[in-house]
Amino acid sequence: MQRIEQIYINGEFVTPHGREWFDLYNPSTEQKIGQVRLGDEEDVRLAVAAAKAAFPAWSRTTRQERLAALHRMHKEVSAREDALLEAIVTEYGAPAVRSRWMATYPADTIAQAIAVLESFQFEEQAGAAQVILTPVGVAALITPWNSDAGFICNKLATALAAGCTAVIKPSEMSAMQTQIVAEALHAADLPAGVFNIVNGSGAEAGEALARHPDVAKISFTGSSAVGQHLVAAGAATLKRVTLELGGKSPTLVLDDADFSAVMPLVLQAGFMNSGQACVAGTRILVPRHRLAEFEQAAVEALAHIKSGDPRDADTDVGPMVSAKQWERVQGYIRLGTEEGARLLAGGAGRPDGLSAGWFVKPTIFTDARNDMRIAQEEIFGPVLTLIAYDDEAQAIAIANDTSYGLSAMVLGKDVDRCQRLARQIDAGRVLVNTLAHEPRAPFGGFKRSGLGREMGKWGISAYLEPKTLMVG
Numbered sequence: 288m289q290r291i292e293q294i295y296i297n298g299e300f301v302t303p304h305g306r307e308w309f310d311l312y313n314p315s316t317e318q319k320i321g322q323v324r325l326g327d328e329e330d331v332r333l334a335v336a337a338a339k340a341a342f343p344a345w346s347r348t349t350r351q352e353r354l355a356a357l358h359r360m361h362k363e364v365s366a367r368e369d370a371l372l373e374a375i376v377t378e379y380g381a382p383a384v385r386s387r388w389m390a391t392y393p394a395d396t397i398a399q400a401i402a403v404l405e406s407f408q409f410e411e412q413a414g415a416a417q418v419i420l421t422p423v424g425v426a427a428l429i430t431p432w433n434s435d436a437g438f439i440c441n442k443l444a445t446a447l448a449a450g451c452t453a454v455i456k457p458s459e460m461s462a463m464q465t466q467i468v469a470e471a472l473h474a475a476d477l478p479a480g481v482f483n484i485v486n487g488s489g490a491e492a493g494e495a496l497a498r499h500p501d502v503a504k505i506s507f508t509g510s511s512a513v514g515q516h517l518v519a520a521g522a523a524t525l526k527r528v529t530l531e532l533g534g535k536s537p538t539l540v541l542d543d544a545d546f547s548a549v550m551p552l553v554l555q556a557g558f559m560n561s562g563q564a565c566v567a568g569t570r571i572l573v574p575r576h577r578l579a580e581f582e583q584a585a586v587e588a589l590a591h592i593k594s595g596d597p598r599d600a601d602t603d604v605g606p607m608v609s610a611k612q613w614e615r616v617q618g619y620i621r622l623g624t625e626e627g628a629r630l631l632a633g634g635a636g637r638p639d640g641l642s643a644g645w646f647v648k649p650t651i652f653t654d655a656r657n658d659m660r661i662a663q664e665e666i667f668g669p670v671l672t673l674i675a676y677d678d679e680a681q682a683i684a685i686a687n688d689t690s691y692g693l694s695a696m697v698l699g700k701d702v703d704r705c706q707r708l709a710r711q712i713d714a715g716r717v718l719v720n721t722l723a724h725e726p727r728a729p730f731g732g733f734k735r736s737g738l739g740r741e742m743g744k745w746g747i748s749a750y751l752e753p754k755t756l757m758v759g
Contacts, residue, residue: 289321297337298479323462331495334483341480393440400444422450424503435461449750529739534693538568541699562669575675613645616668692733
């Protein structure tokens with residue numbers, strides 16, 4: 288049983304003022320594995336004060352000084368890859384196909400920030416004026432449970448590269464990952480107060496950050512509902528915001544596609560991170576005249592998808608992160624049947640042979656309409672919905688008929704045609720015949736999928752304000 292009793296403020300691990308304890312569970316066994324002590328509003332106040340005090344000196348550091356700090360961070364986080372892997376599997380349940388990537392990704396994001404900072408232009412000429420990009424101030428970085436360590440390192444490395452200081456409010460459900468990252472960052476020997484970490488609930492610590500007058504910017508990854516609330520809460524002090532929120536991403540399968548060839552991409556997109564991914568391609572748009580053929584190919588491919596113990600090398604889909612999330616997904620599976628969709632594969636309950644753990648049967652519905660709740664609402668589990676279309680125009684209309692717009696994928700043999708249709712989809716990222724990730728490109732969403740962008744030069748720019756300088 289691991290007890291995490293400290294938070295990190297002003298360069299030190301300290302006992303929080305808050306007295307609430309949050310229980311940690313192994314989602315594969317439902318067994319309690321630890322506790323984390325949560326910070327409260329007073330801890331947030333102290334963390335913000337430390338970040339505010341550190342900001343003047345850090346904002347004036349040179350490019351080379353920031354690069355040196357980021358290189359130290361990268362070294363220390365990289366050295367803890369195996370420890371992160373164990374924490375990710377234990378407290379989150381990511382299977383081998385995902386967990387190793389999740390353990391390497393935190394250091395990778397720091398390396399990406401280093402690469403961008405090396406050539407980033409903080410000044411440029413605009414006619415007779417000089418435009419100077421200036422760090423906004425103290426940034427509140429709020430991270431989710433589905434990739435906690437990666438989001439901490441990505442957001443922090445980007446904020447520091449821009450010259451901001453930070454207070455991190457990680458998911459309390461990922462406290463083991465957070466502890467490992469905190470120890471790595473402490474070993475990187477950054478100036479006191481440049482980064483601070485407060486484990487705490489969204490209702491208390493997150494709310495305190497959103498309303499604190501000395502927090503200049505919020506970077507949040509999570510649900511659209513919480514994102515909306517953060518915008519409203521921060522409006523009184525006109526906080527800058529970057530929000531990467533939910534998604535209900537379409538996978539558009541064209542009528543010239545080889546279903547056997549594209550099915551691995553379809554299922555990988557839908558079931559990535561056990562379906563607990565904002566970018567998951569959960570709406571599968573299929574040409575109506577080939578729907579039966581696609582259904583057969585999907586069922587055959589799904590027979591090879593295994594849901595179970597993440598420590599088994601052949602497991603594809605791990606457990607849901609919590610009992611609450613398991614119940615949520617089960618509710619949507621029941622709802623799909625009630626709405627009139629036909630269950631093609633999977634269904635309610637645990638997979639055969641599993642009597643414990645928050646496991647969900649990989650599930651596919653067909654004969655669905657795009658106005659059904661299972662097609663419009665983010666389920667955040669391994670549940671896919673097949674929607675038939677008659678022609679290209681209807682396919683694009685269905686793809687865009689959603690309140691979200693984070694990601695999309697187009698699959699077909701005619702690449703020019705795929706790209707033409709991809710340009711018509713309202714999403715921050717559209718992939719054509721690939722699931723590859725390009726870290727130098729901006730990432731974020733349209734509509735209820737967020738505000739602003741992360742990654743690449745766009746990510747650093749989000750922590751900067753342009754200042755115009757004119758000399759007479």
